[in-house]
Amino acid sequence: MTSKQSKHQAATGSQPKDGIRKPARLTILAIIYALCIAAAIAFHAQEGVQQLMEDPARICIWSLCFLPCLIYHKKRSSYRVAAEHTVLPPLTVILLVTGYFPDVAMFLIIVTIITSIITARSLKIGILRAGTTLAPIPLIKILFANTSHVLSIIISQNSVNAAINPYQFQHWLLPLLIMTVAVPIIRLICDIVTFFFVQIPIRKAMREYSLSHILAMALADLMAIVWIPEILEFANIGSDTATVLSVFMLALIAYSLLLMTVDTMSRLTRSRSALKCIANVSDALPLPNQVPEETVVRRINRGLTRMRCFISNANNLDKRGYSYRYSAPISTGSRQYYLAMERSIWNRPFMSTDETILLTCGEVLTESLRVNKEVTLLRTESETDTLTGALTYRAFIGHLKSLQTENVHNLVAVVYFGVEHLRTVNEHYGRKIGNAVLRSVGMRLSQLLPENATLSRVNGAEFAMIVTDVTSTSDVEELATRMRNLAVMPVYTEEGEVSVDVSSSISFSNATDGFSVLLADASAHIYESESSNLPVVDGMTSTLAAQNGSGDYFNASDVLRHAIEDNTISVLYQPIFDVNTKRITSLDTIVRVHDAKGRTLAPYFVTAEAHRLNMSVQLTLDVLETCVKDMTAFRKVAPELDIVDICMNGSELGTSIFHERLEQLTHEQPQLRFGLQLGSHAIHVVHDEVDDEVAALAALPNVELGLTNAGTTYSEVAAFAHLPLDFARFDKTVVRDFRTPRAKQIMQRTLEISRDNDAFHVVFDGVESLDQVEFIRSIGGTLAEGTLLSNAMSANEFLMRLETMGTSLPEATPRQAE
Template sequence: MTALHFGARGVHCKKTDTSAGKADPNRLDLPANWNVKRLRLTLGIICAVALALTVVAYMRESVLAITKDPATVIVWLVGIAVCLVYSKRRNPIPLAAEHTALPLIFVALLITGYYSDLLALLVIIITVEACIKARSMLVGMLHACSELALLLLIRPLFQDDPRMLSLIVNPHTQYTWFSPYSVRHWIIPFAIMMVAAPCIRLACDLIIFLSAGLPLRKAIREYSLSRILGSTIADLLTIIWVPELIRFTHTADDPASTLSMFLLAICLYSLVLLAFDILSRLTRSRTALTSLALVTDALPLPNVHPEQTVARRINRAQKRLRCFISDSRDLDRPRRAYRYSQRIDNGSQHFYIAFERGPWNRPFLPIDMEVLQTAGELLTEALRVNNEVSTLRTESETDALTGALTYQAFLTHLESLQTENVHNHVAIIYLEVEHLRELNTQYGRKIGNAALRCVADRLQNVRPPQSALYRVNGDEFALIVTDEPSHEDIEQLAMTMRKAAGEPMITAMGEVSLSTSASMSFSNEITGYTSLLSDARAHVAAEISMDEVIETGTGDISKTLRKAIESGNITVLYRPIFNLDTRSIDSLSTVIRVHDEHGHTFNPHFVLDEARKLDISAKLTRAALDICAEDMERFREIAPQLTTVGLCLNGGETNRSGFTDHIKELCARYPHLHFCL
C-alpha cells in the first residue's frame, strides 16, 4: 500500500507492507490505486496556475507602486513578512490550512486602497514563506491558495474604496465604536469575516483531502475547535479597536500612514500570538517531560499489569488528554482523535499505549508522539526485564525434583503477605510423606524420588487455584491458602490432599504404598502472620536439625552409638510370625533399637552397619541375644508354644571366638529355645 506520511518535512510517500501488521497507526493511508505523481501533478498545476495568474494580473500596479515610493513599499513588505512569521495549526495534517494574520492584512489593504498595488508582491511573499515553513513546495502552494481563497469573502465585505476609512473614523460621531458607521462598515463585516473565514479554510481543506484521497472522517476529527474559536475571537477583539487607534493618532486622512499603523498593529498582534504559541508549546513539552519522569520514577515496573501503571503515571501529568491501554489501533469514538505507540508484545498478548484528545484539546503535537514512543520503549524494555527476572526467579525458587516452590520462596511469600497486610485469614497445610527413608533404603533413591514427584503432582491437582505448593523439607510439602478459608474448609482440604497423596504408586519395581500425615496452621486477627511465620520456621527447623544430626557430624554420632551399646541402652522389638497350619504364633522376629542418653533412637540399618565399622557388632549381638532369651522366657509363660526367635546379623561377628562360645552357653542355658541368626 502507498501511504501518505505527514512529517516535519512535509508530505512524502512510501511503500509499506500492511499485511505484516507493521503499518503505522498514526498516519492516514491513500487508496491502493492512487498514484502519488498524479497527486503532485494535479494539485501542483492548479495551485501554480492560480498563483501565477494572480501575480500577473496585479504585477503592473505593484511595479508602479514600487517605482513611485520604493522605501515605503519595502517597509510594508517587511511588516507583512513579519506578520507571516506567525502561523498556528488547527489540524496536525500538513495539507490543512493554518491560522495566520493574512485576513487582517487583506482588510488593511482594502480599506486603505493599496490592495491592487501590493497584491502581486503579497502573493509572492505568501508563497515563498509558506514553502519555507512547510519545507515542501506542494504544501506551501496549497497553503497560499487556501489563504488567497479568503479574498472571495473579504473583498465583497470591505470594498476597495478609501472613503470607507473616513466613514469608520468619523470625527463627528460621539461614540465612534458604537456609531452606525462603525457597526455597518466595520463591526458587522468583520464579524461575518471571522465566522466565514474558518468555513472557507475548512472547505479548501476538504477539497484538498478529497483530492489526496484522505479519509475525511478521520481527517476532520483532527481539527482543534478550541484553536479555531480562540483565534477567531482573538482576531475580532483585536481588529475592531484599530479604527479607534487610527482616530487617536489622527492618521485617517493619510492612507499610507493608516496602512503603516494597521501593519504595525498586526505585527504586534502576530508577535503576541507567536509568543503565546511558543509558551503553549513549552508548557506541553514540560508536561510531556513530567509524564516521562513519572514513568521512569515507577521503574522497575510491577509484574502485575505494568502497562496500567504507565498509563496512570502519564494521566497524572497529562491533564488534557487521556492515556489508556488499547488492544486495537482502530478506535472509532465520535469526535475523538487518537495516537498510538508501537505495538507492545507481552508473550501472546499484544497492546498499544493510546492517547485520546477531544475536540477542545486538540491538535496532537510532535511531543505527544515522542512521549508515546518513549513510553512504549520503556514499557517494552520493562516487560522484557520483568519476564527475564520472573524466569530466573522461577528457576531459583522452584524445586527441580518436584516442581513445587522452595522453602525460601515459602518464607518470602509469608513475609510479603505480612508486609502487604492484605488480610489476616491465611492457612497453611503441612503434608509429610512418611517412611521416605525406609522407601529409599528398600527400593532405592530413584523410586523415592519418583514417589516425591508423584505426591507433588497429586497435590498440585487438588490444590485450590489461589494457593501455592511448596517443598519445605526433603519429605514435607506445605500449601498456603489465602482466599479467606474457614477452619472446616481447610480441614476438608487437608483430608482431600492426604487421601490423594496416599494412593498407592505403581513403579517399575512393583506397587509402592505411600502414607502421609497432615497438620495445619492458621493466622488470627491478633497475631496476624507472626504465628504462621513462627510455626513455619519452628516446624521446618525441627526436621532440618534432626536431619543434620543424622547426616552430618558422623564422628560424634559414632561415639554416641558406641557409648550407647557399651552402656546397654538397647531394646528389642518383636514381630510375631503366624503359622497358618497350626493357627498360632510359633516364632518371633526382632528389630534391634539403640538409644542415646537423650532418648533418640538410631536407625536400625545404621546401627548394624556402623557397629560393624566400629567392630562392636559382636558385643551388640550378644547383648541382643541375652535380651531375647530373657523376653522369650516371659513370653512362654503366656504362649508356651513359642520356641523360636529370629535375629538379624551383619555377619562380621560370626568369626569371633567369644561370640561362638556365648551362643553355646545360651543354648545350654535355654535348651528349649531356638535362636535363628
C-alpha cells in the same frame, strides 16, 4: 521522509505526518495549486509593477511588514498538508478598506508563498498551504469591495454609537462576521479536497482538527479588525490612508507577535508536561513486577493536562469526537497491548512532544518488562524445585520471614503434605518412578492452590503450603482435606499404577506467639530432612542397600512373585481393642514378605505390587487360608475372637474364584467373620466395574465390608453413598490430627452415622497416646488400634499373648511406662 522518521512513526503507532498514500498525486495537486497562484500573480502584476516603479521604497517596506504578519502559523491539524491559521484575512481587509490592495496584492501573494514554504520546509507542502491560505481572498474582496470610505466614516463616528450605526453594521460588522465564519469553512473545504486527492482517509483526518483552536483564532481575528479602528480613533490619527495603513500594519505585527507568544508558551507548556511525564516514569524505576503498565499510565497522567493516557488492547480505537496516538506494541508473552493517548475535539491537535512521551515511556516499559522477565526467570530457577515445580525450602523460609513483618496482624497458615512410603517406592520401583510419583503429587497440590497461597517442597518427600490472609481456620482445613484427597489418587506410570498415601498437618500463627510457631515447625521439618543419614538423590532418600548397609540391591518384584507363587508369605496380627472394656474385639492383618536374606518388603508395597503383577487374587486367598488356620488356633484359647480383617486392592472383587472360595469358607467356618477392607484403589474399582459382585459379597452371612484409610481416600463420599459398608477405619493421620477442629468434626459425624445404624462401627487406627484414647472416649468411640495398645505380632507371638494375658489390655503399656 527519512528512514529515522519512518521508524519513529512506526514506533509511536501514529499516522505519518503527511499521511499520503500516493506521493505522485501530491505532486500533481501542488502543480495545480501553483498554476492557480501564478494566474493570481499575473492578474495583479500590472498594478503591482506600476506601483513598485512609482514608489519602490514604500512597497518594499510594506512587503517586508507582511513577513512578520504571515510568518506566524497556528496548527489546526496534525496533517502537514492541512491549512494553518495566519493573519492574512485581517491584513487583506485592511488593504481593501484603505484602497491599497490592488497595488500590493502581487507582493502579498509572493510573500504568502515564501512564508508557507519556509514554515512547511517543503516546496510541495508549502505551495498547497499557500493555495489554501489564499483561497478565501476572492470572498473577502467581494465582501469589502465598496469599503474604501468606510474607514473614515468609522473613525469619525463616536465609538459608543458604533455598534448601533446602521451603516457601519451593514458595511463593516456584517461582512466581518460573514468572513469570520466563511474563511475557516473555505480552508476546510480546500483541506478535504487535498485529503481526497492524495487519498488521506477524510473521516480520520477530520478527527485531527481542534475545534477550540479554530474558533479561538477566528474570534481573535474578528476582534482585531473591530478594535483597530477604535485604536486609530484613540490615537487621533488623521485620515491619510498611507498613515492609517502603516499604523494598521504595526498593529497587525503586534497582533501576530502576540499570537506567536501565546503559541510558543503553549508549546513550552506542552513540552514541560512531556518532560514531567518522562521524569515521573523515570522516578518510578524500577517498575513493579505486577502490572507495571498501570504505574506508567498513572505517572503519565500525573504530568498531563487536558489529555488522557491509558492502556489499550488495540491501536484502532474509533470513539466519536476523539483522536488517538499509540506506542509501539508492548508484549508480555501472553498479551499484547499499547500505551494510548486520547485528545478530544476541544484540545487537539497532537504535537510531537506527545508522541515523544509515548515513544520514550513505551520503550521504558518494554525494557522494564524484559528486565523483570529475566530477573523473574533467574529467581524462579534459583527458588524453584526442578523436579516438582514447587518453590524450594529456602524460598519457603524467605517467604515466612517476609510475612513475619508484612502480615503481623493477619492470620497465616502453613499446611504440610508428606508423601508416605516414598522410600519404599524408590527401593522397589526405582528412583525414576519415585520421581514421577513426587512430581504427580506436586502437580495435584498445585491444581487446588488458591491465589493467596504458595507451595514449596521443604524436603525430599514433603510439601508445605503457606496460606496468607486466612479468614477462617475451617476453610484452610477443608482446603487441606481436598488437596490431600486429590493427591492420594493412584499414579499411573510406565511401571503401572502406583498407590499414593499423603499425610497432612496444619500450623497457624496466633496473636500470642506470632510466627514463632510457624518458623519453629519449618526449622523442625528441614532438620528432620538434613539429619537423616541416608544419601539424598534428587531430594529423596535412596535405597534399601544403604539402609541395610549390605551394599547390594535386590529385585523386590521378583521376591514378591516367588513368595506368592510358593505361598511363603506370613501374616502379622494387629489387635483391635474396645477402649471401654479394654478387651480385644477383632484382629487386623498385615501381610509380611521376606527375601532370602531376611529383608522385609513394606506392606504398602506388597499390596500395590501384587496388583501390578496381577497376583492380588492369589495373595488374598493365601492370606484368607492363613487367617482361617491361625484363627482356629486362637479360638481354642479365646473363643470370643471371631473377626479378622483383610485388606484388598479391588482386583479380587471381579474374579469368580475369590467369590467361590470366600463363600465356601463362610460355610466351612460359620463361627468366623471376615472383614474385607477396601482402600482407595479398591473403591475406584468397585465404583466403576463390580457393583453387583460387591453386593453379592455383602449378602454372604459372615462377610463385612469396610472402608480403610478413612479421612484420606479420594472417594469416601461415593463409598458411603453406594457401598453396603459395615465399618470404617480412620486413617492414623486423621487420628493423629485429632486436635484439629476439622478432623474432629469428621470423626464425630462418622460416629453419629454409626449410632444411627447399629450394624455399622468405626475403628480408630494409629492410637499412640493416652490423649487420643481420651478423645475417642469423649466423642463416643469404642474401637481403636495402635502402638499404645499393642504392636502387630506374628501368629505364634499372638497365641502366646493370649495364653498368658488373654484378650485383656494390660494395666500399663510399654508406652505408658516410658
